[in-house]
Each structure stands twice: as C-alpha cells, then as structure tokens.
Amino acid sequence: MAKTFNFKKILGPVILAVGALIWGISFVAQSEGGAVGSYTFQGTRNTLAFLTVGLVTLIRDLAQRKKKPRARYGSGKAFFSAHKTALLAGLLCGIAYTIAATVQQLGIDIMGTDVSAGRAGFLTALYIVLVPVLGIFLKKKITLKAWCSVAVAVVGLYLISVKPGTGFKISFADVLLIICALFFAIQILLIDSFSQKVDGLHLSCMEFFFASVVTVLMMFAFENPDIEVIKANWLMIAYSGVLSGGVAYTFQILGQQMTPPVLASLIMSLESVFSALSDWLIRGNTLNARELSGCVIMFAAITIAQLPEFKRKKQQNAA
Numbered sequence: 001m002a003k004t005f006n007f008k009k010i011l012g013p014v015i016l017a018v019g020a021l022i023w024g025i026s027f028v029a030q031s032e033g034g035a036v037g038s039y040t041f042q043g044t045r046n047t048l049a050f051l052t053v054g055l056v057t058l059i060r061d062l063a064q065r066k067k068k069p070r071a072r073y074g075s076g077k078a079f080f081s082a083h084k085t086a087l088l089a090g091l092l093c094g095i096a097y098t099i100a101a102t103v104q105q106l107g108i109d110i111m112g113t114d115v116s117a118g119r120a121g122f123l124t125a126l127y128i129v130l131v132p133v134l135g136i137f138l139k140k141k142i143t144l145k146a147w148c149s150v151a152v153a154v155v156g157l158y159l160i161s162v163k164p165g166t167g168f169k170i171s172f173a174d175v176l177l178i179i180c181a182l183f184f185a186i187q188i189l190l191i192d193s194f195s196q197k198v199d200g201l202h203l204s205c206m207e208f209f210f211a212s213v214v215t216v217l218m219m220f221a222f223e224n225p226d227i228e229v230i231k232a233n234w235l236m237i238a239y240s241g242v243l244s245g246g247v248a249y250t251f252q253i254l255g256q257q258m259t260p261p262v263l264a265s266l267i268m269s270l271e272s273v274f275s276a277l278s279d280w281l282i283r284g285n286t287l288n289a290r291e292l293s294g295c296v297i298m299f300a301a302i303t304i305a306q307l308p309e310f311k312r313k314k315q316q317n318a319a
Contacts (some may be wrong), residue, residue, distance in 0.1 A: 026239060030108055036225070046098075049212070050208035090210055131189065160276050270298060
C-alpha cells in the first residue's frame with residue numbers, strides 16, 4: 001500500500017526556517033536599535049508585536065464568526081476552558097520569552113562592538129543542546145540521530161560564531177547569553193506542550209500581551225524613554241517588533257505544531273547561519289572559509305535530523 005504524502009512534515013520545517021531567516025536578519029536591528037536602551041527596545045518591540053498579532057487574530061476570528069455564527073467551542077463551559085488554557089499557555093510562554101529576549105538584548109548591548117561579540121550567536125543558539133537535555137527531564141524520547149544532529153550543529157555554530165585567536169573566556173555578557181539560551185529552550189518546550197491544545201494565533205497573541213506588559217513596566221522603571229531617540233531608531237524597532245516579533249514568533253508556534261521540538265530547535269538555530277549571510281550581503285562583511293564551512297555543517301545537521309529511521313523500516317520489513 002502506497003504511503004500518503006504528509007504535507008505537514010514539509011510545511012512545519014519551512015515555516016520555522018522562514019522564521020529563522022527573519023531572526024537572522026534582525027541581529028543588525030537589535031545591535032543598532034539598542035541605542036534607545038535595552039528595556040525601551042524590548043518594551044516598544046513587544047508592544048508592536050502584540051498589536052501585529054492581535055490585529056491578525058482579530059481579523060481571522062471575525063472572518064470565522066461570519067462563516068460560523070455559533071460559538072466555536074459549543075457550551076459556555078467549554079469556551080471558558082479553552083481560553084483559560086490559552087491564557088495559562090500565554091503567561092508561561094510569555095514569561096520564558098520575556099526573560100530570554102531581555103537578557104539577550106542586555107548581553108548584546110554589553111558586548112557592543114567588542115571582538116567577542118561574534119560569540120553571541122553561538123551562545124544564544126546553545127538552546128539546540130538544552131532542548132534535548134531538558135526534554136529528558138520531561139520524559140521525552142530523544143533518538144541517537146537527534147543527538148548526532150545536535151553535536152554536528154554545535155560544531156557548525158562554533159565555526160560560524162567564534163573567531164580563531166579570540167579565546168573563549170566567559171564574561172558577564174556570555175553568562176547572560178547562556179541564560180538567554182536556557183529560557184529560549186524552556187520556551188520551545190512550553191510551546192511544544194501547549195501548541196496542540198490551543199489555537200496558534202491565540203497563543204502568540206497572549207504570549208506577546210504578557211511580554212509587552214512586563215517589558216513596558218520595566219522600560220519606565222529602569223530607563224527614561226526618549227521619544228526623539230525612539231523616532232531615530234523607528235525602523236530597527238519596527239522590524240524587530242512586526243517581523244522578528246509578531247511574524248517570526250508566530251511562525252515558531254505554528255511550525256512547532258507540525259515539528260518535533262529537537263528538530264524545531266535545530267531549524268531555528270539556522271538564525272546564526274542567516275545572520276552571517278545577511279551580514280555578508282547587507283554590510284559587505286565577507287564570509288571566510290571557516291564560516292562557510294560552519295554554514296555547510298549546520299545545513300548538514302538539519303539534513304541528518306530529517307533522515308528517516310532506517311532501523312525501524314528494517315524491523316517493519318522483517319515483520
């Protein structure tokens with residue numbers, strides 16, 4: 001009997017790869033937009049992201065109501081139960097995202113134009129190692145193939161992000177980026193846990209609602225936002241809010257609904273590759289042989305992760 005083609009197996013990774021592309025390009029926006037202040041950048045960015053996802057969600061929900069005037073969830077109890085789950089999911093994912101993104105921005109701002117800034121991408125993308133490690137504590141089965149893919153990806157990320165001769169001493173900014181990677185790993189696992197239980201757009205909307213509230217409060221508590229400085233950096237904030245925030249993180253949620261968490265983290269870690277490539281295309285900073293090798297190795301890791309389980313096929317054939 002011929003196997004039916006599973007479109008979701010292709011669509012999920014493609015959506016995640018597009019999100020990684022947007023994140024890769026946004027590294028420039030985060031570096032330059034940080035001039036407004038770390039908390040101000042996050043507050044304005046997350047507010048734009050919430051407004052973007054909220055508008056799309058509202059339009060989608062109104063369109064669905066026109067087609068199906070009756071309540072989608074049936075009884076009032078079922079309706080409340082569904083939205084209670086979405087609120088809980090949005091709160092937990094929003095907390096993890098807020099900590100990760102804010103700590104990442106602080107680390108990037110501290111590094112500034114330092115030579116060690118090239119390590120930021122590598123340290124942030126350590127979530128590809130932390131996702132399967134944390135998955136063990138959640139009793140998730142991690143295959144040998146997945147571990148091999150993670151190991152290969154780490155080598156690729158190292159070649160892309162760490163410059164030879166700079167050493168690898170741990171600074172305060174490095175510690176912040178490692179903490180950032182930990183909370184991004186937690187966010188990925190939380191989304192994997194909730195994505196099948198709640199609507200993807202509702203989850204994204206709730207995540208950015210909580211993130212925007214928290215970061216706006218921190219913006220006024222720890223900084224004095226200057227409207228003129230914000231205006232001068234509006235393009236960087238808009239890109240990070242609308243595209244990197246609203247679009248890419250929604251793609252993450254939708255993509256993870258169709259992709260296992262370890263493979264999803266590997267695909268999303270391509271942001272490091274896209275960051276290097278965009279730096280080459282936009283700023284003219286050429287990639288050397290070492291960095292190109294890292295890009296190739298990263299793509300190889302993603303390919304390995306998507307190879308079929310040959311052992312399982314043999315067992316099926318033997319049966």
